[in-house]
Amino acid sequence: MKETTKIELPPPPRQNPVGSGESGSSKIVVVCWVLLTLFAGITLGLFFSGKIGITSADPAPPDNPGNEVIESAKEEVDRLLAEGERAVEAKKWTKARSIYQEVQTLDPENAAARTALKLVDAHLDGARGGLVVKTVPDGAWVKVPGKPKMKTPATFEQLPLGNHEVEIVLNGYEPVTKLVTIEENEVLELTDLKLVLSAGQLDVSSVPSGAEFKLHKLDEKGVELADFIEEGKTPAKIEELPPGKYKVKFAMAGWQQRSESVTVAHDREASVSTVFSKGTVNVTSDPVGAEVWVKPENSKFEMKGITPFRSEDLPKGRYRFELRYRDWDPISRTVVITGEEKTHEIDIAWPRGMVKFTSDPEGAIVYLSNRRVGKGEQQTPFTEEFPAGEYKLTAVHPKYQNLVPIERVITVDGSVDSQMLESHFKFEYGSVTINSEPAGADVFLNDQRVGKTPFKADVVKPGGYSYTIAKDGFRSSRVSGEVEAGGSLAFNASLSFDPTPKFSKDFTNGLGDEMVWIGHLKGWVGETEITRGTWKAVMSEKPASAKSGGQLGIQPEKGTNNSPQSAPRGTAEDKLPMSGVSWYEASQFCEKLTINERARGTIPEGFAYQLPTDEQWSFFVGKQSLAQAVTGKNVRREGPAPVASLPPNEFGLYDVRGNVWEWCRDWYSPLILNRARAAGASVRENWSGTERKVLRGGSWNRSADADLDIHYRLAVRPSDSERYDAGLRVVLMPER
Known part of the structure; x- marks a missing residue:
């Protein structure tokens, strides 16, 4: 027979609201009394319940498998009862209630759980707790079942112990639901709850698509805020958009701007669209x-x-x-x-008519104000269409720019049956014809070359003209006259021969020798060394040193003691360079050549034939190599070679190196010696300061490198006429 134990507990104390005005000491005494009584009741209940369970339990047969299940369930119940006792000791009343309810589920007849649960429920029915809710941002509504809703920060008092579902709502933010457990005499704090902005979606479209848009937020009064929050092109979907009212402004090229309003709700998809009207x-x-x-x-x-x-x-x-x-x-x-x-x-x-433009001479350009008529490129004759009206036109001639421009006013009818209008521009001009004897002379007008004779200018502006007719080798002629409109002016000029050489041009002197212009020297240099034929033509006889044919490179005929007779000019002997000439004889040759050529008029005023200076010779030798020189190097020679036997240097001069030594005007002075030494040539210091003249270029009978050096200077007394390897080259330079 089972024992029944009844636990008597005093009634729970009178309920007081959390935070009421009752004194702290009275409240503590009451609470302690209740807890002590409840703890004693639960302990006794568990004790006697255990006794009853042990007494009334029938021993299970050890071999019955069901006994193991019963024993396991009993152990779980015992564990839960012990856990519930600890929860009560810790004043976790709601947890204790859950534990004892779980014991009843496992063992509905468990007297200890039933008794303890009644005492816990009785205590919980009178116990209270509190709740404080704070959010970011403030102003959210908080709803607690059984209590009026409040805005955060919110404090709820006298809340029954246990679980409560708290709902937090703020417009524009996602709602929050929290399940909280209220414990006795505790104030649960939910602080710093950061609310998440709620969002919706907006579809933006237009007809036609491709419109640009800007999305503006509206305040509560529907007033547009300053800055747009989104922009793009239609169609577009805008996600995560805060709920509220918006204005969408649409723009498309060629259309006036349009705007539409729309409201976006939380977790909803809104749409806005506009249609651009169109026409063709x-x-x-x-x-x-x-x-x-x-x-x-x-x-x-x-x-x-x-x-x-x-x-x-x-x-x-x-x-x-x-x-x-x-x-x-x-x-x-x-x-x-x-x-x-x-x-x-x-x-x-446009009412219009055709205009034909012509001119004499043809090829004129017609302008209307600053615009060129004729499609911007045509010249007379041409036609063009004009709208009805009066026009002032100007014609100019691009080929004959000295012709006076012509202005003309035309009126275009523009009627359907109007005839083509012709506008003719007649320029005033005459012509000029110039002939010369000989023909081929250059014709100059105002120092500008305009052609060669026979010359004809078909179109010339009326007025006075003066032409210069010039031809190389002839004296220039000037002709003048007046050209009348429609008239023709003709000139016939007879040019006189002028042998004077022209600067910057090569020329042939009266002896038929070529003179080469060298701009750096501002004068002419003989193309070749003076030949024997030229010497005879100027001097009329051979020099005293030319008595031996060997000295001239010409051997006497066998069996005779006579030297060769003077050969007529043009023979092979005449083409040999003159040699065996003293410096004085060479200078005398230059003086006589100058007199003769001046008489012929073949020397420019202020110029004279001279022997070159050492400095002039150093320049016009140029870059001539020994390969282009008649020397004794590698070849045994018995005399000089005819001039121009080998190629010239870069100036067109022959035999500047080799064949015969060439006299210069300079004395062999310290200046000359130092000049040669600086160039690396061998020098003879004992010659310096003596009466010796300089010779340059080497000769046919020299083979030593020192003698053939381009910078080497030979020095010989000016009266020495025994040098059968010494000759000369002349220059035509301004007189000293």
């Missing part, structure tokens, strides 16, 4: 090719194309179409697009 305009013109300029209302003109022209998808509105063709007066039309699918037609024709 066809533009044609006569003549075709006119520029089409379009001006939307409250905007500026913009060029859109060339006729024939078609504009589609024009937005609703008023438009000004203006057609411009060349410099003709523009024509305008106004079109209103109402939004209906309608095509508007614009057809414009």
Whole structure:
């Protein structure tokens, strides 16, 4: 028989609200009394319950498998009862309630759990706790079951112990639900709850698509905030958009701006769209090719194309179409697009006529103000179309720029049956013809070469003219006259021979010898060394040193003791360089050559034939190599070679090195010695300061490198005429 134990506990104390005005000491005494009584009751209940369980339990047969299950359940119940006792000791009343309820589920007849649960429930029914809720941001509504809702920061008092579902709501933010457990005499704090902005979606579209848009937030009064929060092109989807009212501004090229309002709700998808009205305009013109300029209302003109022209998808509105063709007066039309699918037609024709432009002489250019007529490139004759009106035209001649421009005023009728108008420009001009004897002379006008004789200028502006006729080797001639409009001026000039050489040009002197102009020296240099034939032509006899044929490189005939007789000019002997000449004889030759050539008029005023200076010779020798020189190096020679036997140097001069030594004007002075030494040539210091003249270039009978050095100077007394290897080359330079 089971024992029944009854636990008597005093009734729970009178309930007081959390934070009431009752004194702290009274409250502590009451609470301690209740806890002590409850603890004693639960302990006794568990004790006697255990006794009853042990007494009343029938021993299970050890071999029965069901006994193991019963024993396991009993152990779980015992564990839970012990845990519930600890929860009571810790004043975790709600936890204790859950534990004892779980014991009843396992053992519905468990007296200890039933007794303890009644005492715990009785205590919980009278116990209270508190709740404090704080959010970021403030102002959220907090709802607790059984209590009026409050805005954060919110404090809830006298809340029953146990679980409570707390709901937090703030407009524009996602709602929050919290399950809280209220414990006795405790204030649970939910602080720093960061609310998450709630969001919706917005679909933005337009017809046609591709419109640009900007999204603006509106305040509670519907007033647009300053800055836009999103922009893009349609179609577009905007996600995570805070709930509220918005304005969407649409823009598309050629259309007026449009705007639409929309409201976005939490966790909802809203949409906004607009339609751009459109229309079509066809533009044609006569003549075709006119520029089409379009001006939307409250905007500026913009060029859109060339006729024939078609504009589609024009937005609703008023438009000004203006057609411009060349410099003709523009024509305008106004079109209103109402939004209906309608095509508007614009057809414009200018009254006009054809004008033919001619001129004498042909090839004139015609201008209308600053615009060139004739498609910007044509010259008379040509035709062009003009709108009806009066025009002032100017014709100029690009080929004959000295002709006076002509102005003309024309009037174009523009009627359908009007005839082609002709505008003729007659320039005033005459002609000039110049002939000369000999022909081929250059003709100059105002120091500018205009042609060669026979010369003819078919178109010349009326007025006075003076021409210069010039030809190399002849004296220039000047002719003058007056050219009348429609008249012709003719000149015949007879030119006189002028042998004077021209500066910067090579020339042939009276002896037939070529003189080469060298600009750096500002004079001429003989192309070759003076030949025996030239010497005889100037001096009329051989020098005293030319008594031995060997000295001239010509051997006497066998069996005779006589030297060769003077050969007529042009023979092979005449082409040999003159040698065996003293410095005095060479200088005398230059003086006599100057006198003779002046008599012929072949020397410019102030010039004379001379022996070159050492410095002049150093320049005109140029870069001539020994390979281009007649020397005894590697070859045994018995005399000089005819001049110009080998190629010339870069100036066109022959035999500057080799063949015969060439006299210079300079004495062998310290200056000359130092000049040779500085160039690395061998020198003879004992010659310096003596009466010796310089010779340059080497000769046919020299083979030593020192003698053939381009910088080497030989020094010989000016009276020495026994040098059968010494000759000369002349220069034509300004007189000293």
